[in-house]
Amino acid sequence: MQMLLDLLRGRLPDSLNDGQWSTLLNVAEEENLLPWAAERLRSLGGHCTQEQMRQLDAILREAQVASFVWTQTLKGTMAEFRKADVEVISLKGPCLAERLYGDAALRSCYDLDLLVRPSDLARAEHLLGDMGFSPHGEADDYHRRWLRKATVVELHHELENPHAFAIDLDGLWARSAVSQFQRAPVQLLAPCDELHYLCLHAARHRFDRLCLLLDLAFAFRRLPLPSGGAPGWNDPVFDNMVALASIMAARLDPQFPEPQDLRLRPRDRRRLEQLADRLWNERLLAPAQALDWRSQHRFFLEVENPGWRRALRRWRHLRILLTRLIDADFAFARRFHLRRKWQVRLLRPFRLLMKALRLSPETRQDAHQGTGG
Secondary structure (H helix, E strand, O other): OHHHHHHHOOOOOOOOOHHHHHHHHHHHHHOOOHHHHHHHHHHOHHHOOHHHHHHHHHHHHHHHHHHHHHHHHHHHHHHHHHHOOOOEEEEOHHHHHHHHHOOHHHOOOOOEEEEEOHHHHHHHHHHHHHOOOEEEOOOOOOEEEEEEOOEEEEEEOOOOOOOOOOOOHHHHHHHOEEEEEOOEEEEEOOHHHHHHHHHHHHHHOOOOOHHHHHHHHHHHHHOOOOOOOOOOOOOHHHHHHHHHHHHHHHHHOOOOOOOOOOOOOHHHHHHHHHHHHHHHHHHHHOOOOOOOHHHHHHHHHHHOOOOHHHHHHHHHHHHHHHHOOOHHHHHHHHOOOOOOHHHHHHHHHHHHHHHHHHOOHHHHHHHHHHHOO
16 A cells, blocks of 8 residues: 555655556555556556556556446447437546546546436336346435446436435536537536535545545546635535545645635544545555445534534434435335335334344344445
8 A cells, every 4th residue: 555655745755566556556546546556557557567568558448448438438338428419417437537647548437426316217227228227225305326238327317315415406517517528519517516516525435545635636627616614505514525525635745735615623633634545544544445324424524513503414414314225125125015115114124123123133234234224
């Protein structure tokens, strides 16, 4: 991990033996930074052996092929949505990679995230079906996964669970604008909204991989943070997320210019600094862990201001826990030949109660990790 951090900061020993080389590439892949690390290593050409250079060339060729596939899929999908007159915003993915990294192939891509208006959700799902995609799992409160062979599309109609966070979606759409991505029109979030979304996305994943921090380090330099906060992100928890994201980005990049327009009380700043120290040590000492729903929302509690705001978030999480639906709920309802969503929702408390009574603590923990609650 330290070798990877040195590489990201532009420093590397004169040479690496085979063991160090293999370890460095493995860690870069675990952190979803392999193409970027390979490009940085190749730029130090004099420090690499011929065999190592051949390995880097192979990594980058594979990244270029993958980037081409994802890019063409994104452009084709956006074109189909335009033909059907369905507005769609590209979140992250190849378009973000090209703007932040300068080359879409340098940022690993594993799915395409698309945002549509809630009123267009049914039409968007029908379009994906016509394009050969099939739904994977049940929809939740803000998105659903769709698959076509190895291609994954996450179709969002909200940026996050609306019961957890109040985001002005209408304002977000009004501020969005059409741009160009490889000579094709693409609709994007406004820069301030995109920066806030990247901070929310990193917090949702508990800053668990260095790729999230590299995204943020680039984003804070290229996406302006508006004075007085972004409209539509007025909940103080978003200020905390942006501040924590900037603190984490500074851990990765010592030259990181700290944003000047953060709205944060000194005591909250100190608390977030302590949280960032703990997260950074976790990143250095242990590989990223898969997060279930409870783990994500426990972290949101840590980011929230103490006092009544944290108590309010606990209540929101309890309400979501009691009402949200996951695949296990639908499977449980099918045992009673019930398939309508309201029926599944009514049965959810009984499923949770039966699960709590039936499982031992060890088994319950394993099942919880597998189902997300």
